[in-house]
Amino acid sequence: MIEAILTYDFLQNAFLSGMIIGIVAPLLGLFIVVRRLALIADALSHVALAGIAGSLYLSQQVLFFSALNPVYLGMAAAVGGSLLIERLRGAYRHFEELAIPIILSAGIGFAAIFISLAKGFGTDLVGYLFGSVSAVSRQDLGIVASIALCVIGFIYFFYKELFALSFDREYAKVSGVHGKVIQTIFMIIVALVIGASMRIVGILLVSSLMTLPVAAAIQLAKSFKGAMLYSIGIGELSVLIGLIAAYYLDIAPGGTIVITSVIILLLVLFFKKTLRKMVGTKGEADLI
Template sequence: MISAIFQYEFLQNAFLAGMIIGVIAPLLGVFIVVRRLSLIADALSHVTLAGIAASLLLSKNSALFVGVNPIYMGMAFSVAGSLFIEKLRTVYKHYQELAIPIILSGGIGLGVIFISLADGFNTDLFSYLFGSVSAVTRLDLWTILLISIGVIIVIILLYKELFLLSFDEEYAKATGIAVKSLHFVFIIMVALVIAASMRIVGILLVSSLMTLPVAASIRISRGFKQTIFLSMLFGEISVLGGLTLSYYLNLAPGGTIVMLAVLILIVTMVSKKLSSQFGGVRV
């Protein structure tokens, strides 16, 4: 496979994009999971689908949009969706989780309408649903890289604040942290990373890379930093292992990546159980 990677540009694109996503998705995922927002990624990925369908429809009907990467429209929808979620969370103060199904079904509804207007599914759209190695272009790769560098810089610079916001929002407010703007910055990062990573894992599975590695590492890690590093490690193993397996066994890459992440989760659960049964106080 190594020689194939050197030979085919699409394989290079897929592996490089996968390596970046394997790190960046779990990094944001840690903050998402501990803030109990796990479903937000699902909601936003469906909104992104609506954006991509809209872009494909426009490129069919207007010369202006031909050749424009649908991922940009997907990102615009995703960011707009994240702002709606924030708005809904303040409107329904006592039912904050309601924002997620509202945005999720709205996204699917809109997406289905655009798809039907564009005369149904074509292979292009199909690759967005389940991810496709061959669909990742050089341009996608650059987009993902730029977004990821931006996200990593923001997280490093605002690490203290993001930690406090996640751990104890009320205390953050009381000490005078700008909680609202911080949350705003955070959710926009989530929206961008989701839109950028769909090419590899697909819309239906993108949230899994934000939650499954975190779910595994939270079981066995000590401290927040260790949780972050373990999540990124598990994410990276899933992506690289999944892409390799899917290449040799001719499987869907998105599905293979997710199933590897599930496998890692199961292993951590079993090893935690074993270590607490046989002597160890904790792992």
Template sequence: MELSFIERGVIAAILIGFIAPMVGSFLAVRRSSIISDSLSHVTLTGISAGVLLGQTWNIITINPLYTGFIFALIGSLVIEKLRQTYHHFQELAAPIILSAGVGLSAVIMSASKSGYSEWYDYLFGSVVSVTEADLMFIVITSITVILIFFLFYKELISVSFDQEYASVSGISIKHINFVFSLLVALVISMSMKVVGILLVGALVSLPVASALQIAKSFKKTLIWGIVLAETAVLTGVYFSYHFNIATGGTIVVASSVILLMVLMQNYVQLFVNRRKQ
């Protein structure tokens, strides 16, 4: 059965809403949420390179999602290496990669013959632009991410919360960090067609930020993050389709509104508790 363009977009959005906060929860624990923004710009470099190669080599059809994933994976590994190099200044790794990604993207995009509309879809997302090949990539990527989470969940938890304990326990921190880099690269590359490269970092971070205000444990943070992300994604897709506005931007606005509501609820609850005392 062939899916319509809107059905493809909705399925892709639901999968992204499920996967993104899973990685975002670990990034929050590692205090490395900025990495998602840095990798999104590196992914833009990969997409630009894929588009340019497709225009240069007319014989070969290149899906920019694949080149975007390759660049995202390389970028995540470089960030991890830089974090080790600048051991006492690890926060420098993300801005270094972000700056390099933006510069390379600008150079490659200027050499490309693509029109504004194509770049707009990649930058800000478009639920109606998801092709069958894109959906297949997103489905395979989602399954891969879920399998990796189930296989390495305990190790990821241990390394994220206490690397010294993980090392003493015999866990290979280097290997687990590579697995985590692969996870981040997969999530960033699969999200860019719906959410947009410039906004994917927000979908990774905002639902988790809301969940942290509600949940009292890491597992509950994961669950609440997924619930809130799906709420934002479905709301964003609905309004973007009916009002013909950018999908990624609408999803991020919905996520921001949810975070604001959660914060306001907490402040109200705190005020009520103080009045009772």
């Protein structure tokens, strides 16, 4: 397989972008999960789907759009969706979580309309829904790398503010942390990562890469930094195994990446439970 990666450009693109997404998706996912907002990624990916479907439909109608990478419109839609979620969360202060299903439904609704208008998109859309090893172009890799730089830079410079806001928003506000600005930038970055990830992981599965490695990591970590490192490690492992499996089985990488992270999560839960039982038994034996 290494020989194939060295030979074929498309495989290099897929592996490089996959490995980059394996870092940034769980990195952002940690801040989403600890705030109990895991469904935000799902909502934004469905909005991105509407953007992709819109772009594909417009490419049939308008010449300009036929030359435009649909990922751009997908990302723009996700960014718009993220800003709308923020506005709606402000409007429904006592039911903040309502903003997520509202935007998710709107995303699916628009996507269904564009797909119907275009009378289906065939393999094009399937590639966006479930990811594709062969579909990642150099341009896509460039987009993924640029967005990853933004994400890493944002988290590097605003780590302490993001931690404070995630742990206790009210306290952060009282202590003078600029919550609104940071939260808006955060949401835009989440939307961009979702847009950038859909080529390789697929729209329907991108949210899993933001949440599943984190779900496993918080079982193992005792500190926030530890959770961050575990999330990235598990994300990378999932992408690597998933892409290798997708290559050999000739199937969509989105599915194999996500199933790998599900297996890792189950293994972590199993080992943690077993370890707890062993410690419990040892404790009982010591008491006897």
